[in-house]
């Protein structure tokens with residue numbers, strides 16, 4: 001375990017051990033930012049400064065999540081992967097919204113998100129049902145597609161982020177619950193995030 005901290009250079013060590021609650025690491029690709037982030041997670045957990053459930057790690061790509069998990073769990077075998085929250089923004093928002101769906105007027109545990117492929121499937125299915133061939137029918141079909149998505153309160157991926165903000169803004173007890181739980185939030189690939197995220 002000690003080995004992973006010895007490998008770090010001076011600046012990386014500074015970021016890993018920093019006591020301040022807000023730190024930002026800026027460096028070019030391949031300079032060891034993810035390694036620093038992973039080392040900080042391992043440091044926080046092994047020094048009992050945080051429990052696994054208090055740490056939230058957010059990044060973008062599924063590949064990056066897999067990589068971070070692999071690196072963390074290769075050093076901390078006694079932590080169950082289920083305990084540590086490592087997500088991308090959309091999957092994290094989806095979990096939150098699914099859990100509090102009723103507060104936003106959605107059916108519980110059945111949060112309706114349609115990705116691009118599912119949107120296409122709905123449209124194809126309805127086009128087929130309507131047996132479309134004339135211009136008029138085409139318009140009717142499109143109208144019924146919109147109605148279908150509306151009736152099912154369908155959300156797309158961008159809506160996941162917007163609805164989470166709405167949830168946190170209108171339901172402060174929910175926001176406070178997450179604020180209490182996640183005392184340490186670590187973001188990888190920070191340069192790629194936008195204001196909403």
Ligand SMILES: Nc1ncnc2c1ncn2[C@@H]1O[C@H](COP(=O)(O)OP(=O)(O)O)[C@@H](O)[C@H]1O
Nearest residue numbers: 007008009012028029030031032033034035036
């Ligand atoms: N201090 C270090 N000593 C040895 N290898 C390092 C060090 N910092 C990073 N690396 C290695 O460099 C590679 C890139 O590191 P990574 O953390 O993925 O960079 P970044 O996230 O900045 O793109 C990895 O293989 C990592 O293990």
Ligand SMILES: [Mg+2]
Nearest residue numbers: 033034035188
């Ligand atoms: Mg990286």
